Amino acid sequence: MSAPERIPPRSVTSVDLLTEGELTVRGRIREASNAALFCTVAYEGREASCVYKPVAGERPLWDFPDGTLAQREVAAFEVSEASGWGLVPPTVLRDGPYGEGMVQLWIDVTAEAELLALVDGEEPEPGWKAIGFAEVGEGQTALLVHADDERLRRLAVLDAVINNADRKGGHLLPTEGGRLYGIDHGVTFNVENKLRTLLWGWAGEPLTAEAVEVLGSLREALKEGGALAVRLAALITAAEVAATRARVDALLASGRHPEPSGEWPAIPWPPV
Numbered sequence: 001m002s003a004p005e006r007i008p009p010r011s012v013t014s015v016d017l018l019t020e021g022e023l024t025v026r027g028r029i030r031e032a033s034n035a036a037l038f039c040t041v042a043y044e045g046r047e048a049s050c051v052y053k054p055v056a057g058e059r060p061l062w063d064f065p066d067g068t069l070a071q072r073e074v075a076a077f078e079v080s081e082a083s084g085w086g087l088v089p090p091t092v093l094r095d096g097p098y099g100e101g102m103v104q105l106w107i108d109v110t111a112e113a114e115l116l117a118l119v120d121g122e123e124p125e126p127g128w129k130a131i132g133f134a135e136v137g138e139g140q141t142a143l144l145v146h147a148d149d150e151r152l153r154r155l156a157v158l159d160a161v162i163n164n165a166d167r168k169g170g171h172l173l174p175t176e177g178g179r180l181y182g183i184d185h186g187v188t189f190n191v192e193n194k195l196r197t198l199l200w201g202w203a204g205e206p207l208t209a210e211a212v213e214v215l216g217s218l219r220e221a222l223k224e225g226g227a228l229a230v231r232l233a234a235l236i237t238a239a240e241v242a243a244t245r246a247r248v249d250a251l252l253a254s255g256r257h258p259e260p261s262g263e264w265p266a267i268p269w270p271p272v
Contacts, residue, residue: 014090017043018050018103023096025052034058034069034186039096041103049106053186054098061187063194069186070102071235076162076185077104078235079244082221082228083161083214085154089173089181093235104183110176115152116169116198118142129201132267146201150208151180156199157211160258161218161247162188167197168268189236191243193261196268202257212252219248 021043029036035057041050058069070093077091091104117128121143124130128145135141146152152172159167165187173181187194207215221228222245232241251258260266 013046014048014105015092017041017046017048018090018092018105019094021047023050023052023094023103025097035098037098038106039103051104051106052096052098052101053104054096054101056099057101058186063190063192064187068236070100072188073102073104073185075232075235076158076164076188078228078231079162079218080158082218083154083158084217085158085214087151087155087158087180087182088185089183107173107175107181107183109173115147115149115172115174117145119145131198131200144198146198148201149180151178152199153202153208154211155180155182156197156202156257157207157214157251158182159197159199160195160251161215161244163190163194163243163247164188165190165194165196165264166268167199169198189240189244191239194264195258195261196265198267200260200266203259205257207251207255207257212255215248215252219245219252222248 018041021041024040025037026040027038029038029051035054037052039050039052040047053070053073055067055070058067060066074091074093077088080086080088089105089107091102093100094103096103118134119125119142124143124145127148129148131144131146133141134144162185164185166184167182171182171184173183175181218228220226222241223229229241232244
């Protein structure tokens with residue numbers, strides 16, 4: 001099967017294509033914990049690859065209402081777009097062959113320098129940030145680190161805003177041209193603090209001036225009647241929108257990256 005034409009991520013054309021195009025299932029992504037289908041979508045002579053996650057294929061979770069993960073994925077895209085960072089691939093909620101679900105543009109990953117690594121010693125080398133120690137077998141441990149990369153730092157801020165409970169290494173997609181995307185945002189926007197991530201390297205450090213500016217813009221957009229607040233209200237509950245607003249306010253008040261709360265496992269398992 002020849003590769004379909006690639007549509008540039010984040011463009012209006014991509015959203016229109018995902019929303020209006022004819023969705024054809026090509027196979028199943030077996031590594032996914034919920035039903036995730038590899039598809040093509042075609043519209044007005046254009047075609048692209050995408051992922052379709054039907055609501056009917058979601059596994060129940062004890063701490064998230066049933067049948068809401070697809071909406072949370074779309075809500076994460078909305079916040080990403082409002083930030084201006086474009087960290088989440090174009091994502092829409094629509095009907096498909098197996099009912100309503102999330103449809104997200106497929107992102108081709110390119111090989112580049114590692115973003116995560118296990119290293120010897122107790123301190124990271126320059127250019128790396130420590131996450132914590134991990135068991136590597138036979139009673140041995142190694143230091144888990146991530147790159148001191150501005151793209152990851154932006155993603156860490158976005159995760160704090162959307163309260164991402166599952167930021168794993170496999171959810172980081174570097175692309176040709178130096179872009180970085182984050183995927184799998186179904187367990188987000190809980191009203192309780194659920195932040196669980198591999199991107200703790202900046203915990204407690206001051207936010208960048210860029211992050212403060214972005215958070216300020218998000219605060220305006222999340223005000224009652226604000227553009228982002230209205231879009232989120234169609235996807236998550238009023239309490240979850242209010243909690244998102246409160247997280248943005250708290251980040252701006254502290255001026256720092258959040259630290260693990262101690263009330264919830266800080267690092268997802270498995271980490272990759």
